[in-house]
Structures are given as C-alpha cells and as structure tokens.
Amino acid sequence: MKTKTKRVVIFLGTFALSSMIAGSWAPSALAQDPQVIDITAKRFAFSPNEVHLKAGQPVTLHLVSEDVTHGFFSRPLGLDETIPAKQSVDVKLTPRTPGKYSIICDNFCGSGHGNMKMTFVVE
Numbered sequence: 534m535k536t537k538t539k540r541v542v543i544f545l546g547t548f549a550l551s552s553m554i555a556g557s558w559a560p561s562a563l564a565q566d567p568q569v570i571d572i573t574a575k576r577f578a579f580s581p582n583e584v585h586l587k588a589g590q591p592v593t594l595h596l597v598s599e600d601v602t603h604g605f606f607s608r609p610l611g612l613d614e615t616i617p618a619k620q621s622v623d624v625k626l627t628p629r630t631p632g633k634y635s636i637i638c639d640n641f642c643g644s645g646h647g648n649m650k651m652t653f654v655v656e
C-alpha cells in the first residue's frame with residue numbers, strides 16, 4: 534500500500550515537471566525557429582494559392598516545382614526567385630508592411646503562364 538502511494542506521487546511529480554518543462558521551453562523554441570511554408574509550383578498554379586503571414590515574423594519559403602522551371606516574383610516583397618524544374622529552393626522572407634501582395638511566375642512555362650499567380654496576405 535505504501536509503495537503504491539509512493540509510485541503515484543512520483544508519477545504525478547514527473548508529470549508536473551514535464552508539463553513545466555514543456556510549458557516553459559516549447560513556446561520559446563517555436564518562436565526561434567522560422568516557420569516553414571511549403572509552396573508547390575505546377576503548370577499553371579501555385580499551391581496553396583493564398584498564404585497568410587505576420588508582419589515582422591521571419592518565414593522560410595520552401596518552393597518546389599513539380600514539372601518545369603517556374604519563377605516566383607514580387608517586386609514589393611523583394612522576391613525574384615527561379616524554381617528549377619523538379620527541384621526546390623528555400624527562400625527566407627520577413628514581410629514588413631501589412632497588405633496584399635501578388636506573386637507571379639515570371640518564367641514562361643506554357644500557354645497558361647500569364648495566369649499563374651498567388652497572394653501573400655501580410656497581417
């Protein structure tokens with residue numbers, strides 16, 4: 534009986550300690566790692582088509598082309614990337630000014646190329 538009570542106390546103590554560690558460490562670790570946003574380019578669309586970002590918060594854009602070479606261009610955001618055919622490229626971005634930004638494919642990729650765009654919404 535005594536041993537069982539001891540075990541319960543140890544169990545609860547361990548649980549409380551791990552909760553405290555998780556509570557104090559997890560949020561700061563999350564705040565330090567830039568958020569990774571996966572964006573896929575494929576004739577003639579980006580997926581997802583709209584991404585929401587927070588002003589001042591750094592993100593890493595993981596851009597993947599599933600077929601041919603695409604562009605990823607937005608003058609106001611300072612983006613001018615080439616995503617090589619069937620490859621990926623990582624781009625760091627810290628948007629500063631809230632607003633809606635269009636990103637276009639600026640590398641001719643076929644007949645629907647002119648409509649290949651997506652939106653970043655910076656809040």
Ligand SMILES: [Cu+2]
Nearest residue numbers: 638640642646
């Ligand atoms: Cu294109």
